[in-house]
Amino acid sequence: MNPSNFIARHVAALPKSGIRDFFELVAKLKGQDVISLGVGEPDFVTPWHIREAAIYALEKGKTYYTSNLGLIELRRAIAKYVEEHFGVSYRPEDQVIVTVGVSEALDLACRAFINPGDKVMFHQPCYVSYSPSVVLAHGTAIAVPTYAKDNFALTAEALRAAWQPGARMLMLNLPCNPTGGTCSREQLEKIAEFCREKDLLVLTDEIYSELTFEGTHTSIASLPGMAERTIFLHGFSKAFAMTGWRIGYACGPAALIDAMMKVHQYSMLCASIIAQEAALEALLRGWDSVLKMREQYHRRRDLIVRRFNEIGLKCHSPRGSFYAFPDVSVTGLTEKDFATNLLTQQKVAVVPGIAFGENGKGHVRACFATSYEQLIVACDRIEKFVSGVRR
Amino acid sequence: MNPVLKLLLEGGSLTTAQMAQVAGLSVAQVEQHLEQLKKDKIFLGWHPVLDLSREAGAAAAVRAVIEVKVTPERGGGFNRLAERIARFDEVESCYLMSGGFDLLVFVHEPSLQKVAAFVSERLSTIEGVLSTSTHFMLRCYKEQGFLLDGGEAPTTRLNVAP
Numbered sequence: 145m146n147p148s149n150f151i152a153r154h155v156a157a158l159p160k161s162g163i164r165d166f167f168e169l170v171a172k173l174k175g176q177d178v179i180s181l182g183v184g185e186p187d188f189v190t191p192w193h194i195r196e197a198a199i200y201a202l203e204k205g206k207t208y209y210t211s212n213l214g215l216i217e218l219r220r221a222i223a224k225y226v227e228e229h230f231g232v233s234y235r236p237e238d239q240v241i242v243t244v245g246v247s248e249a250l251d252l253a254c255r256a257f258i259n260p261g262d263k264v265m266f267h268q269p270c271y272v273s274y275s276p277s278v279v280l281a282h283g284t285a286i287a288v289p290t291y292a293k294d295n296f297a298l299t300a301e302a303l304r305a306a307w308q309p310g311a312r313m314l315m316l317n318l319p320c321n322p323t324g325g326t327c328s329r330e331q332l333e334k335i336a337e338f339c340r341e342k343d344l345l346v347l348t349d350e351i352y353s354e355l356t357f358e359g360t361h362t363s364i365a366s367l368p369g370m371a372e373r374t375i376f377l378h379g380f381s382k383a384f385a386m387t388g389w390r391i392g393y394a395c396g397p398a399a400l401i402d403a404m405m406k407v408h409q410y411s412m413l414c415a416s417i418i419a420q421e422a423a424l425e426a427l428l429r430g431w432d433s434v435l436k437m438r439e440q441y442h443r444r445r446d447l448i449v450r451r452f453n454e455i456g457l458k459c460h461s462p463r464g465s466f467y468a469f470p471d472v473s474v475t476g477l478t479e480k481d482f483a484t485n486l487l488t489q490q491k492v493a494v495v496p497g498i499a500f501g502e503n504g505k506g507h508v509r510a511c512f513a514t515s516y517e518q519l520i521v522a523c524d525r526i527e528k529f530v531s532g533v534r535r
Numbered sequence: 536m537n538p539v540l541k542l543l544l545e546g547g548s549l550t551t552a553q554m555a556q557v558a559g560l561s562v563a564q565v566e567q568h569l570e571q572l573k574k575d576k577i578f579l580g581w582h583p584v585l586d587l588s589r590e591a592g593a594a595a596a597v598r599a600v601i602e603v604k605v606t607p608e609r610g611g612g613f614n615r616l617a618e619r620i621a622r623f624d625e626v627e628s629c630y631l632m633s634g635g636f637d638l639l640v641f642v643h644e645p646s647l648q649k650v651a652a653f654v655s656e657r658l659s660t661i662e663g664v665l666s667t668s669t670h671f672m673l674r675c676y677k678e679q680g681f682l683l684d685g686g687e688a689p690t691t692r693l694n695v696a697p
Contacts, residue, residue, distance in 0.1 A: 163696070163697050170695050180695065183693065183695065184696040189687050271697060272697045273697070444557075446559060516547065516549060516553060516556070
């Protein structure tokens with residue numbers, strides 16, 4: 145008997161994340177002096193006042209289930225925060241749902257809105273979960289390429305070129321992991337127009353929005369006529385350095401949030417109450433910490449982008465997120481060989497761009513959520529590696 | 536704001552070479568900025584933050600906080616007396632306070648007797664000092680932003696993550 149026969153066909157066919165392979169490779173070098181720029185999370189630990197609020201909640205015996213949608217106090221705080229920072233108003237009573245990270249919100253949306261065979265567009269290179277989430281919901285994922293020449297902004301032209309009849313949904317992640325790409329308001333307006341024209345529902349994952357270094361972040365949900373066809377996804381992981389708490393949320397039209405709630409209620413039931421209490425504290429009093437962290441990321445970004453370009457690896461300055469996405473093709477190596485050789489020879493871990501989709505070819509992702517000291521040494525090692533390869 | 540001052544305010548302990556890298560300046564430029572900050576009396580100097588309770592070779596030390604009441608003077612207020620007290624080598628820091636006393640003086644001495652001698656023979660005998668109240672520090676938990684018991688546990692952040 146082969147146990148693998150029990151695995152559903154669509155799961156068996158799903159490739160494992162390319163990041164996983166690389167993780168194994170790095171794990172083998174345990175104990176060696178590896179500097180990792182391969183992470184996808186802040187190096188800051190969650191600010192103490194947020195952790196303390198969680199401890200207090202535990203002491204007060206807050207150990208029960210919450211409402212399926214999440215604590216009403218938290219939903220109120222979320223609605224206020226989203227209105228103030230993104231300019232979209234949602235009713236905390238029925239237009240906000242608290243989820244186990246944005247990842248759960250993404251999964252809920254896919255399961256609630258995709259019929260088998262429906263087509264879902266997403267821009268690529270992108271976070272590793274988008275396409276698999278669609279496939280797991282029996283949809284078909286259609287990649288829309290973004291390019292280095294546009295600083296990896298999504299363009300309406302690329303959308304139009306990739307569009308196919310039967311497309312129902314568009315997933316956005318701006319600023320984008322892994323490219324740091326964002327869209328200007330004008331670009332977003334054109335995308336919005338396209339979505340209205342093609343009657344697309346928009347899932348917008350704005351987890352990196354607070355880490356926008358230049359200009360102001362615009363949410364597509366705030367554009368005229370878009371709130372009614374947009375699910376706004378956000379969470380606490382990146383801005384508040386709360387990755388391990390697994391806490392996020394979705395906001396949208398009541399009927400759509402209700403549909404997501406149905407899936408949530410039969411699967412996750414509710415997000416952890418401790419994480420919800422901590423999230424509430426983050427929204428009420430955490431903004432100063434966010435600004436402090438953002439200022440440091442900003443300087444780190446300037447440092448790493450400058451160094452990459454000095455080294456000869458062409459790198460656009462990401463307007464948001466904590467990722468640099470340099471072009472390594474000048475070395476004559478594939479992104480995979482570049483990452484592997486850099487790791488074994490110079491002990492610096494970066495993630496090959498191919499892990500984020502076909503369009504990530506020729507690039508690597510380097511996360512600058514690490515200390516100045518480490519970044520400086522990492523860049524020096526990369527320089528040594530590149531000059532060695534070129535010789 | 537002076538870019539070097541910005542980095543100093545972050546509280547890290549970067550070398551001038553590292554500061555140059557982060558701020559995108561040359562080492563000479565960073566040093567120039569530091570010089571300027573010194574000239575402007577904004578940057579007063581470096582000071583290591585140490586936990587000597589872990590160093591067996593370090594001589595025992597006593598730290599105390601002294602609340603001092605003084606008589607303000609026409610013209611200078613508290614300044615002349617405060618500056619005079621601040622000049623003693625024993626004094627680490629000296630502040631003018633609001634509330635029930637006037638000056639708060641931090642002292643650092645090898646022994647309790649030395650602190651006692653400083654208070655009774657030097658401080659309280661100054662003309663204009665009305666009274667002193669000395670508190671000895673028993674244990675330190677956080678020093679100038681550093682937690683003494685190591686703070687955070689070593690990071691368990693994964694090396695590669697999506």
